[in-house]
Amino acid sequence: MFGYYLDMALRSLKRNRVLTGLMVLALALGIGASMTTLTVFASLSADPLPEKSSQLFYVQVDPYPKNEPFSRSGKLPWLMSYIDAMNLLHAGRAERQAAMALSKVKLTPENAQQRPFFSDGVMTTADFFGMFDVPFQYGSGWSAGDDEARAKVVVIAGLLNDRLFGGANSVGRILRIGDQAFRIIGVLRPWAPQPHFYSLYLGGRDYGAGDAVFLPLQSARAIGQMPINLFSYAAGDKQKLETAPSTWLGFWVQLPNTEAASAYRSFLGDYVRQQVALGRFQRSDAGLSSLMQWLRDQKVVPDNVRVQMGMAFSFLLICIVNTVGLLLAKCLRRSAEISVRRALGASRAAIFMQFMVEASLVGMAGGLLGLVFAELGLWCIRRQPAEYASLAQLDVRMFVSTFAVALVASLIAGILPAWRACAMAPAPQLKSA
Amino acid sequence: MEIRPILSSLHKHRVPALLIVLEIALACAVLCNAVFMIGQCIAGVRAPSAIDEQGLSVISLGGIDEAHVESGMARNLAALRAIAGVQAAAAISDVPLGPDIWYDGLTARPDEESQINSSEYFLGSGGEQALGLKLLKGRFFSAEEFADSTLLPSHVSSSHVVLINESDARRMWPGESALGKQIYGDNAAWTVVGVVADVLGQDPNGNGPAGMYSSIFFPQRPSASLNHYVVRSAPQDRDRVLRDALQVLGKLEPGAVLEGKIYADMRADYFADTRDMAWMLMMVCVVMLAVTALGIVGLTSFWVGQRRRQIGIRRAVGASCANILHYFQTENFLLSTAGVVLGVVFGFAVNVYLMENYEVSRMPWYYLGCGALALWLLGQGAVLGPALRAAQVPPVVATRSV
Secondary structure, three states: OHHHHHHHHHHHHHHHHHHHHHHHHHHHHHHHHHHHHHHHHHHHOOOOOOOOOHEEEEEEEEOOOOOOOOOOOOOOOOOOOOHHHHHHHHOOOOOEEEEEEEEEEOOOOOOOOOEEEEEEEEEEEHHHHHHOOOOOOEOOOOHHHHHHOOOOEEOOOOHHHHHHHHOOOOOOOOOEEEOOEEEEEEEEEEOOOOOOOOOOOOOOOOOOOOOOOEEEEEHHHHHHOOOOOEEEEOOOOOOOOOOEEEEEEEEEOOOOOOHHHHHHHHHHHHHHHHHHHHHOOOOOOEEEEEEHHHHHHHHOOOOOHHHHHHHHHHHHHHHHHHHHHHHHHHHHHHHHHHHHHOOOOHHHHHHHHHHHHHHHHHHHHHHHHHHHHHHHHHHHHHHOOOOOHHOOOOOHHHHHHHHHHHHHHHHHHHHHHHHHHHOOHHHHHHOOO | OOOOOHHHHHHOHHEEEHHHHHHHHHHHHHHHHHHHHHHHHHHHOOOOOOHHHHHHHEEEEEEEOOOHHHHHHHHHHHHOOEEEEEEEEEEEEOOOOOOOOOOOOOOOOOOOOOOEEEEEEEEOOHHHHHHOEEEEEOOOHHHEEEEOOOEOOOOOEOOEEEEEHHHHHHHHHOOOOOOOOEEOOOEEEEEEEEEEEEOOOOOOHHHHHHHHHOOOEOOOOOOOOEEEEEEEOOOOOOOHHHHHHHHHHHHHHOOEEEEEEEEHHHHHOHHHHHHHHHHHHHHHHHHHHHHHHHHHHHHHHHHHHHHHHHHHHHHHHHHHHHHHHHHHHHHHHHHHHHHHHHHHHHHHHHHHHHHOOOOOOOOHHHHHHHHHHHHHHHHHHHHHHHHHHHHHHOHHHHHHHO
């Protein structure tokens, strides 16, 4: 029976080519716009470390004075001061923990003909690599001992290794940072979690290419590397960042299960209360947010992307209403035909099915054309200068969802006309004809 | 025109009529909000900034030894000023629209807390002329003020004097002259010696509309934080001047990381996202209006087709072509009115939602009015074709059976 409905639907659609074309085009435009924006949204709000994210937590404490708080609405400061970061790091109460800041690192090529250039650097502590499952091509990260000894060691990204050493194993070679010699101990495989969850508020990009140079925090500070972002919570000397009343570090911990998380939460509570007792803090709130929670709370996906998605889906809704109207018009025009079929013994269900098949055909055609529009839309977005531009790619999941959205949209659009068609009383129609 | 027969006919075709109303309402709601947001985007992109935006080139000089900054700066500036076509050159900490940001909260009273992040600019000698600041009241900095001022370890300027934006002057001392007043921030106070025409802040997109024009200028003697050189020239010379400047500085500072950009390009890059957003919204609007118009044409054509016989009868009993035309136009007017009224309510609700969740301000009422008017016109335009076809139905149709 399905084959027969399909044949009927095709005949009916062919009869009004212009109307069919308009329906398909409108639906395709709506679907194309929605899928373009949905793809961008999905890739921007994706989990940057799917295997690990549930174990990673961002830690926040509040050293701001009560009369001049970080935020009027009670939000905790984004970053941590050096003192707090080191206290928590040395307490070592999590499975792994690391403090980090971004810094522009001046690299001087060996070849004196080439000019020095700035590279995106991360100043961090030993657990960074293990905690975030950073993949190494050659060598490895540094140890906590290297941190304490202010060892002049460095880990570089594969891209920088290609640029400076032609992609060869450069472990053991020297990288000149400013006027200091650092020994390369590790080279990374391509690694750029999207979004760059670990560097929100540290002054870098949220999306796009990854960082290139990873230095032990204390070694980098010893040669005068400055963090890009620095927030001050009191007046005072800001030259010596280690004691300055400034927050400039992000602090992450790895907690393997919920017991560990609640244990760390109570440790953090104790720490903050102790700092209040010491007079360093005036507020005893602390934050421990899982990675995905942190990204959600900080609204890492740009507002523009959300607004565009809302706009595109409103447009799809208008297209669906439009399709309902046109399908209804078509179906009412065919009341004589329906009545004949009903009089010859077709059941209401059969008529309903016939019209739903017709609607879903429009939907599939709309989906197919919508896919073309979505690819076109994503191509346009990839050409934009936005930092997330390269992420706008249609994957298999989105490819399938396009058809799902198209089918659901057309079936919703088809229900009303199909119901009207099958609810029609055949006798008056036959009489008037 | 009699409205009663139209209403009773619409009542008979409730569902298609409701669909048209709903489509117009949704289109109206989306259109008002989209046009409003496009307006906001354009206002951002076009936001004026009282510096010589067309004539400036900016060269950032990074990674130089702090010990040599002071001696190097005078030499570098002399070399830059010697380039043909250069009208002025100076070292400054930042330029409006970033990329670097230096904020502080500034107030007119010592114990107050600021709600706005003000962008702080530290100017080397001659910075006012190199940027092209427009002095409205008071004076620029004197040579002594430049020589006396530096950045303290607390990251506060040791200067005693500042220049401020016109907007800040009006906000902090409404109805009074700002000259000679004290401005407070971070345990320090400065005297306002001059008021300049509004210069944009370092990150107006991130800083919210209130901080857009909150900028303050300090004098500063040569130091490491003055790491941008601004070079001013005639707009037609700026590409060559920038090339020459990069070459000159590259020779003088072999160990430095140099990056040069035309200021107009920096501004275009900063607002690129906003511009794209405006284009995307505009495209959605155009396509959405086209789809809505086609929907109205489609449904009305169907109605006309269905009522050919009735139209023929009306024509046979004396209705003129104009009567039939007006019938469909009035019908569309009624549907559009219902849709537009509903749409204005939807549009307002969407605006309230956006205000609560995003950085969108309240939509002025005339956007709703214009959106409503646009859809009215669209409806009348879309119905004209089918209505004209209806008007041409000959009375003889009435006598045919089918």
